[in-house]
Amino acid sequence: MSAPGAATAATDYALQVRALRKQYGDTVAVDGISFGVRRSEIVGLLGPNGAGKTTTINMVLGVLQPSAGSILIEGIELSRHRSQALAHTNFAAVYAPLPGNLTVQQNLRFFSLVYDVPAAAARIESLLTEYDLRRLRKVRCGLLSSGEQTRLSLAKAVLNQPRLLLLDEPTASLDPSAAALVRSRIRQMAQRSGCGILWTSHNMYEVQETCDRVLFLSHGRILLEGDPKTLPHEHGAATLEELFIRLAREPQADHPQMPAADPGLAP
């Protein structure tokens, strides 16, 4: 899938971010970025530590208020209609484990009520099977292995069948076999349900295999955007990892911010 073109209508987007900026005092964490995630598209958000990936995700999740710019989820302005916008969203992140003092089933039941999931009992049963959690349903989450916790986080992340899914290093704790299975399920979900996915990862193989498009973020700016399979060659690198390392090491001044690929997303 290519970058969104000028003809793409705004309604095709699960997520539209325009001129998003976050500043703490003199420090600019995110510097006026614009991008979109279309329905059924998986967009990789890449960048070195401190590039602004998690800050961007936290702003899209509504737990961090932008200094400027706008976020639209399914065309709904997050700052004005927070609850309605977040009803279409869900996420899994390594830094936000589910409460360890509740069991697997209790956590899913709790979040099904918070997200007002219809026919929750059947949905939970289906996810317990799909994410191989059935035998762990009565185990407290604090006692799960990191891989099991990741599977539970992913089950919770798709509980409300979101239109926009934010995944912050979702396979970081999984063994290669489990990670491949999860990637395959998420790709299927994006294709079948039309869910747009914003995915961060430091695993370039995974990004290349899973993402339709990547955004390279550094010092809070988008430096490059494109297809992860062709982008390295277009910029004289052998692999995505090589390109990543080169971009991460170059000083900020060498790379002006890329304009948004879709004029509709421009500030």
Add this chain to the structure above:
Amino acid sequence: MKWRPIAAIVLRQFYLMRSSPTRVLPMVAWVAVDIILWGFISRYLDSVASTGVNFISSLLGAVLFWDFFTRVMQGVTMAFFEDVWSRNFINMFATPLLISEYLTGLVLTAIITSLVGLLVMLVLATWLFGLPFFSLGLLLLPFLLVLFLFGIALGVLASAMVLRFGPASEWLVWPIPALLSPFVGVFYPLSTLPAWMRAVGHLLPPSYVFESMRAVLGGHGYSPGGLLTGVGLATLDILLAAWLFTCVYRYVVRSGLLARYSAESAG
């Protein structure tokens, strides 16, 4: 507001209590210890004093009312602390959940837990010490209402404080009832206090309950105007506390404290 997200907050607390005796025991143990201790003190004073004061009614009754107020406040804060202790704020607030739904869930939880505490106190005080609790008749309702409303207000206020200043500020919450008790005249008339303390006491709704209780037990009748003032002040306090919590929530979202909530980061 939707009822399912509110039910989620209550259900979560039920799950935690069902699986953990250490959460249930404090609900009944401390109030039981208080009633037994003050019951024997009251009985002893009744046997040695010839003042005509019924200590069982005035002293033990006051302890029961004060413990009820404390349980209500702690009912709110304990439910809130579950999210603090499990670092659950991102999972909780990156959802469609409204602040009003969250606070309503905390209040419903406090109603249930405080009623359990009240029942235990009533059974012990009546059965062991013959407290004629119901001799106050219908006045019990406004008395309990004022204490309940003020307990909710202080619970929400304390939660706002911990949300703003981080988990390390939790220890500031526990002594709040003890700090207030000298001003509200739990065991003595407000006229005993120096003028400045009396002035503070008049701003605190429970003072009207204890003054009325003593007046009724002393056969002097009570001032409906005073009790009405107590109800009005407590209602105002609840509105102020809810407003303050919302302001603090907006601040922690704007400043980034919510997204990186921990003992080290909040401040």
